[in-house]
Amino acid sequence: MTLIIFLALLAVGLVLLARRRSGGGWTFSILALSWLFFAGCGPLAGLLLTHLQAGFSPDVTQWGQRNAIILLGAGTVLDSAGVVEPSLYANGRILRAAQLYRACKATGAECKLEVSGGDAMKLKQSEADVYAISLDRLGVPRTDLMLEGRSMNTFQNAQFSKPLLVAYGADKVVLVSSAVHLKRVALYFAHFGIRGETVRGDYVRARYDWLPTSENLSFADFAIHEYIGVARYRLYNAMGWNVPKVPEESVTAQTHT
Numbered sequence: 001m002t003l004i005i006f007l008a009l010l011a012v013g014l015v016l017l018a019r020r021r022s023g024g025g026w027t028f029s030i031l032a033l034s035w036l037f038f039a040g041c042g043p044l045a046g047l048l049l050t051h052l053q054a055g056f057s058p059d060v061t062q063w064g065q066r067n068a069i070i071l072l073g074a075g076t077v078l079d080s081a082g083v084v085e086p087s088l089y090a091n092g093r094i095l096r097a098a099q100l101y102r103a104c105k106a107t108g109a110e111c112k113l114e115v116s117g118g119d120a121m122k123l124k125q126s127e128a129d130v131y132a133i134s135l136d137r138l139g140v141p142r143t144d145l146m147l148e149g150r151s152m153n154t155f156q157n158a159q160f161s162k163p164l165l166v167a168y169g170a171d172k173v174v175l176v177s178s179a180v181h182l183k184r185v186a187l188y189f190a191h192f193g194i195r196g197e198t199v200r201g202d203y204v205r206a207r208y209d210w211l212p213t214s215e216n217l218s219f220a221d222f223a224i225h226e227y228i229g230v231a232r233y234r235l236y237n238a239m240g241w242n243v244p245k246v247p248e249e250s251v252t253a254q255t256h257t
Contacts, residue, residue, distance in 0.1 A: 001224045009029075039216065045223065053203055060199060065109055070176065073117020073131065074087055074117075090127070098135055113140055114161060115127070115146070116151055118149050128148055132147060148160050173195070174197050175197070181226060184226050187233060
């Protein structure tokens with residue numbers, strides 16, 4: 001997104017210069033360079049990330065009696081040997097979920113770990129199935145795993161997790177994802193009456209530099225994607241395009257039966 005904006009501004013500037021409209025041409029060219037440095041040197045990513053990631057802890061404040069830890073997928077990759085593995089962005093979430101599961105079990109409470117994610121990368125294996133292998137290696141027994149392998153986006157993560165939570169009867173829900181993702185996660189899950197405690201699996205910071213870096217551009221793109229997701233959710237609600245919102249009380253009442 002940030003690079004597209006830069007290229008669009010630059011293209012307009014170059015076209016205007018080619019047509020001998022130097023005033024507008026130089027204005028758009030300077031805007032393009034200014035945007036590139038603002039986004040690539042850290043200020044834009046820093047501003048956006050600070051707001052998105054604020055207030056999310058790497059731990060749980062208090063466990064319940066029946067706990068459901070929900071790990072949200074972050075993609076899969078196919079390695080050179082043809083093996084499907086969690087993506088780079090998923091490993092922090094997987095590790096945090098495993099840590100939380102062990103902390104939960106240490107209290108003597110009942111604990112389940114749900115992995116939510118379908119085959120968004122079209123690799124013929126769902127994120128839930130792939131991540132389950134990593135979680136098994138980290139000591140989470142299969143008997144305590146709940147796999148939701150249909151969802152193709154965050155909204156569906158929430159939608160398809162609801163029946164599993166109702167069936168399990170959790171009195172405590174913990175949502176695990178990247179800090180940059182959690183505001184949208186909490187919003188979508190609340191739409192289905194699920195108000196879980198949000199826990200970050202990773203946290204990123206902009207790197208301020210004199211020259212633009214691809215890292216800052218990527219971080220800014222991640223953040224912009226999240227803001228667009230929140231805006232799209234509110235638009236779809238206003239237009240009646242989302243499925244009806246579920247009152248929180250109805251889910252709470254069902255999960256305690």
